[in-house]
Amino acid sequence: MNGPVVVGVDGSASALAAVAAAARAASLRGVELRVVHAFQWPAMHAPPDSSLLGPPTAALHETVERIVADAVERARSQAAGLRVEHAVIAGEAATVLQTQSRTAQLIVVGHRGSESLAELLLGSTAVHLSAHGHCPVMVVRGRPDPAGPVLVAVDGSPRGQPAIAFAFAEAALRGTDLVALHAWSTWADHREHALGRPVDLVELVGDADRLGQEEERELTEALSAHRDQYPGVSVRPRLVRGRTRPALIEASAHAQLLVVGARGHGGFTGLLLGSVSQAALHHAHCPVTVVRSDL
Incomplete structure (x- = not known):
């Protein structure tokens, strides 16, 4: 299958670790990396330094742009010459990434998200994708041995x-x-x-x-x-x-x-x-x- 490697991002440290792993996977396969952010109003939070009196749509737009830009920058720093595209898609993360898995050869996600109850992301996104995705799903966790098998x-x-x-x-x-x-x-x-x-x-x-x-x-x-x-x-x-x-x-x-x-x-x-x-x-x-x- 010649589809891209897709990585889900939400601005968390875990998601950036997933981006690094996904960039390596895409580079090894010689395919494009697609950075996907699932846009959902209830899950979005304005950046800590944003004004509560400012336009909520502007703050939201800024937050999404920063999340995606940071992920793209991380990906390109991990693999020189890697083709990286990005998309912001309305919907719940598990549903959006499950749809993406139809044309991907690998989906990559972090094991924790940006929510305060981080373990919920594992239950709602990583486990859901592992059970229902249309391609293999990599959940990035732990501290891998780079020289290990x-x-x-x-x-x-x-x-x-x-x-x-x-x-x-x-x-x-x-x-x-x-x-x-x-x-x-x-x-x-x-x-x-x-x-x-x-x-x-x-x-x-x-x-x-x-x-x-x-x-x-x-x-x-x-x-x-x-x-x-x-x-x-x-x-x-x-x-x-x-x-x-x-x-x-x-x-x-x-x-x-x-x-x-x-x-x-x-x-x-x-x-x-x-x-x-x-x-x-x-x-x-x-x-x-x-x-x-x-x-």
């Missing part, structure tokens, strides 16, 4: 393949290693069984070592379809016996990017984000890209 969560399901494909491509673009982490345990809460209850897989196979070998084979097979396409990417499969969420969060401290799928084995029917991707968005130590299984 791209880290991808592998669950062994067919729905996880788009995330693995994205991670291979991203590692190739960044010229770094790919760490493919697959966590497993003997307790298969995420697997359905005829008994209708959580089942210890050792009951089924009788041997934890044998189960570990099966999980290793599953990890190898999940990666095999992409190795030939990206022969220059050094892949480090990592099999972890334990819970997926804490294993990924810990590993993200040494990564420059974490890639997760939008669906996992668990979760309630109808939810597009599983517990692993939710945990990554809220607790990872580096930026997180969520790739929906149906993209």
Whole structure:
């Protein structure tokens, strides 16, 4: 896809960090960066030094111009020669960016906004886009290790393949290693069984070592379809016996990017984000890209 990288901005420090990450992503892909500010009256605040007696429309116009200009300047300072365009679009941020995602190849947002209750932005914008966007969504958070690998969560399901494909491509673009982490345990809460209850897989196979070998084979097979396409990417499969969420969060401290799928084995029917991707968005130590299984 040759669409632009789109970054949402709102004047916050988090949004400017997202701009820097988006500028790098666009530069690596050789595409345009589109800076988008969603204009909504209730969400707008006049600058602290503006007069309350002055024309509200003038103050508002000045605020919007400053937000966009600062973002464009930050983008151009990050990547020389990068083509940058900008747009101010009326509407709520999540809705505006979801529409933008139809023609974008990547949407980038910060994990916090300019509101006093910053966590609300993560719930209303980043999570919404991750679940409903029409392209991968990068949520910029944490302090990435610039020399670290791209880290991808592998669950062994067919729905996880788009995330693995994205991670291979991203590692190739960044010229770094790919760490493919697959966590497993003997307790298969995420697997359905005829008994209708959580089942210890050792009951089924009788041997934890044998189960570990099966999980290793599953990890190898999940990666095999992409190795030939990206022969220059050094892949480090990592099999972890334990819970997926804490294993990924810990590993993200040494990564420059974490890639997760939008669906996992668990979760309630109808939810597009599983517990692993939710945990990554809220607790990872580096930026997180969520790739929906149906993209």
